[in-house]
Amino acid sequence: MRPIRRGADPTVGWEIERPPRTATLPGVDMAGFRIHGDSPVELRAIPHPAVTVAVEFGDRPFDIHGAADRMRSESLAAGLAFSAFQVCAEGIECVQIRLSPLVAHPVLGVPLAELSGNVILLDDLWGRDTPRLRERLHHARTWPERFALIDAELSTRFHAGRTTDPEVARAGWSRQRMWSRFGSQIGLTPKRAAMLVRFDHAVHRMVRGHALARVAADCGYADQSHLHHDIRAFSGTTPTAAASEPWLTVDETAWPTHGDTTSPDLRPHT
Template structure:
């Protein structure tokens, strides 16, 4: 376990553990979070180009409010581009998984439910969600927990229904180019019509290719803002036409201003918990 000691700010709320070695399944990131305080913790979720699974391991249930006013308690799956999602709880302890949507399609059992919203994990895994949670709670270390979660995801991925190789390829290209590549070009590269790519990609990833590209670019800009770059610099470096273009995307995805994104607690832990975004599963 690697436990962090951030000096100040939102990240100081957490003890964070990360895996000591890569897991068995590419396209999956993991981190363990334990709150340093018994006081209530409230987090606004910033959309990220991965499907996020939060396995609640604490004594008091984690509460996650979705953008439609629904309240979910316990382990949840947060989709690719949710808006208005907030998590809160006391003495929080959870295992967080970030899955490339290419992996999530097979490992979580489809994407219709989690494309843009919040879904209880039990709705996707049934009773096995509770049994897996108990195994994780009883594990003797975070490293053991990472091994259990990695093996479970790998098993479900192998048994699940894969995305089309063309869809996996297009997702990988969007991530590699940080959203800065034309969808028409990608359709030509896989030999599909634009209409076919749009239909297959949306049905298997949960977003249209264009919105997925915007999400990847927004994430790039959001992390630049969190690292201290000005809105003008972040816009230019992330490939936006101008600063107002960045403002529109930030408002669309996060519902706030670039300044608010720069100070978001959800992003404050990223340099410690995640070395980078989950890589797409090779086709």
């Protein structure tokens, strides 16, 4: 376990674990979270250029509100275009998975256009396999065992599912046809996908303390107000507040491959 200790920071008490090896499938990354505490913690989920899956294996489900009707869940899947939403949780134990859209389609079993901006119970996608997976994670003794269970589940589902059209992965069609198929299988237009990648790059630069003016210039925004508009649109809050969101501030520990480059999740994986 790698605990996060930042004094008065809300992530005090968080423990984050990384897999000992890369996932079997390209375009898959995962991290384990254990959040201690005797009282509920309010967290904001921020859109990311990957499909997010969270499998909770403790005794207390997430309480989710903001993106859709309020719901309680041990496991969920969030599409690329979801609106920022609040998660209330107490004593979280979960594996969070980030899936490239090209992997998410066969793994989840639905075109991402159907997932769209929704947050969906994983039980609705995987049926009885979801509680079975949670139970196996709960009884696993170590994090490497849990990551191996997730890795095997994803690999099995990927090879049994329908892959994304190669023309979409390589963007090799005419503009009109490609945009149509891209939207139906990825769940976003190419333009919206590019905006999400740019936002993700910018907001992580802000988390690391870079000046807003420099971030706007380096990330290709017309000006600082353009950056403010995108931050508000994707995160539902101000740039200052977004830069201090716990789920973003722990990213360099949970997802160390993110680095300073544009997120690779929306790029083709081979």
